[in-house]
Amino acid sequence: MTDARVLRDLGEHPVWIRMENISKRYGSRPVLTEVDVCFRPGRVTAVLGPNGAGKTTLLKMLLGLVRPDRGCITVGEKALDGDPAYRQEIGYMPQLPHFPDNLTGEELAAMLDDVRGFVGEPDESLTRAFDLGRELAKPFRNLSGGNRQKLNAALAFRYRSPVLILDEPTAGLDPVAARILKARVRRERDDGRTVLMTSHDLGHLEALADDVVFLLEGRVRFEGEVSRLLEITQQAELEGAIAAFLMEHGASGADGLEGVA
Amino acid sequence: MNTWTKVLRYEMRNVLRARALLGYGLFFLAATTGLVRMGGGVERVLPSLSNLILLTVPLVxxxxxxxxxxxxxxxxxxxxxxxxxxKELFRGLFMGLTLPLAGVFVVGTGLPLLASGGFSTAAGPVALTLGSGIALTAVFVALGFLVAFSVKEAARGLGVALLVWLGLTVVYDGVVLLASHNLSAYPLETPMLAAMILNPVDLARMVSLMAVDASVLMGYTGAVFQDFFGGWTGIVIATAALAGWVLLPYLGALRRFGRMDL
Structure with a gap:
């Protein structure tokens, strides 16, 4: 296996992601306000928050799909300035994959290899683990929802990128596939990759996440280790912790916990 | 290879596999074949074909x-x-849509004309007719980009696109005609020339019909234009104006796309 080599490569090349004082409005509605967070290599960071809290906007900003009104984002050494080259470092798994109906999985993979200018052997272990082989020859429109999501995941892990951004990675996956994916995420983390993910399934997140960034109405309400969050809220599980957190700080203007983050 | 040409290759493949495009090609193949069979000689066919092009190419x-x-x-x-x-994605998408649309159009109309010997007997007019169709394709693909990147909601965007088509192909001529009728006491050459340059469909019509000397079919603005410039000067000016009609929406759409949040 090439894993040992990959690990060594990443050891020399861990990628930190920093968002400094990020604010963004859509029209008059603030989506993110003065967000200051850091995503560390070798950790899985869960970005949490109720719908509309700004999770997707935050992830999209890291990909350059949404531009902040104010603030600065750095991925590794690189401050984002519109130059797309830094995205070579990122493997992205979007929520709800929507690929061209007429393209097959094989063509799609070949196309991404081509567009990325990827040379060498791509990582197809997830394709094999999901047993996707035959499905890759079918046009995307003929794939079941589960197989679409498997393909989506396989493409995100294909390039051994030092950063992985996974938006609802387990949504639509059967339990077996979800298990495979989670094991894979853990391995990537142990290899020193920087992993960011969102999920509605707090159970899945709990099993994976090392750190939590909790967003509420566009502000970071907590940033730190999962264990710390459990401690503060005096809960045994992430779900309980989030619920307690929301009840305490949800509807009425929340402050107080910022000092903790 | 550039990133944009990579995008172009995949977008073209995706577009060419769409059934709509096959239908588009077959439509022109059938229509041109029919016209060639019915009418005597390519020169008689071209004006009718041109009218068909001026309506369908922008719409499709x-x-x-x-x-x-x-x-x-x-x-x-x-x-x-x-x-x-x-920028690279935008350019790849633009060419990836324009090239297959124009290519299918040229094959669909060109094959029957080729079979009927049109390229040898009336090469110039045939080339200008096909050229006007290609130019219209580029113009309306560019306008489509402008619409799609200006209107967020798909259903509304499609509605706006249809209005643009209706406005430029049907309503525009009507309004110009009405204005010229009501203002017939005034010298109208200059406003009419402006009116023509401001409409890509008029420009394409002029280019394709001037070659077969069918100014009767040009509509009011076209007739004035031909009178004014005549011959090749007119074609050159019209071509330049058409290029502007590609470039302005293209740049406008690119500007919007470069700044928008996705």
Missing amino acids: SLVVTTVFLYEGRAFNELLLSQPVGR
Whole structure:
């Protein structure tokens, strides 16, 4: 296996992601306000928050799909300035994959290899683990929802990128596939990759996440280790912790916990 | 290879596989064959063919472009999450739509004309007719980009695209005619020339019909234009104006696309 080599490569090349004082409005509605967070290599960071809290906007900003009104984002050494080259470092798994109906999985993979200018052997272990082989020859429109999501995941892990951004990675996956994916995420983390993910399934997140960034109405309400969050809220599980957190700080203007983050 | 040519290759493959495009080609193949069979000689066929082109090419180019852009939104996001810049993606998508649409049009209309010997007996007029169709394709693909990147909602965008088509192909001529009728006491050459340059369909009509000397069919603005410039000067000016009609919406759409949040 090439894993040992990959690990060594990443050891020399861990990628930190920093968002400094990020604010963004859509029209008059603030989506993110003065967000200051850091995503560390070798950790899985869960970005949490109720719908509309700004999770997707935050992830999209890291990909350059949404531009902040104010603030600065750095991925590794690189401050984002519109130059797309830094995205070579990122493997992205979007929520709800929507690929061209007429393209097959094989063509799609070949196309991404081509567009990325990827040379060498791509990582197809997830394709094999999901047993996707035959499905890759079918046009995307003929794939079941589960197989679409498997393909989506396989493409995100294909390039051994030092950063992985996974938006609802387990949504639509059967339990077996979800298990495979989670094991894979853990391995990537142990290899020193920087992993960011969102999920509605707090159970899945709990099993994976090392750190939590909790967003509420566009502000970071907590940033730190999962264990710390459990401690503060005096809960045994992430779900309980989030619920307690929301009840305490949800509807009425929340402050107080910022000092903790 | 450049990133944009890579995008171009895949977009072209995707577009060419769409059934709508096959239908588009077959439509022109059938229509041109029919016209060639009915009418005597290529020169008689061209004016009718041209009228068909002026209506259908803008409509199909606009609708196909907007539908592909709205449907491809999620996929374009995926491409932009790779090391692909927005400018490169935009150029690849634009050419990836224009080339297949223009190519299918040229094959559909060109084959029957070729079979009837049109290229040898009336090469100039045939080339100008096909050229006007290609130019209209580029113009309306560019307008489709402008619409798709200005209107967020797909259903509304498609509605706007249809209004643009209706406005430029049907309403515009009516308004010009009405204005010229009501203002017939005034010298109208200059405003009429302006009116023509401001409408790509008029420009394309002029280019394709001037060659067969069918000014009767040009409509009011075209007749004035031909009177004014005549011959090749007119064609050159019209071509330059058509290029502007591609460039302005293209740049406008690119500007919007470069800044928008996806």
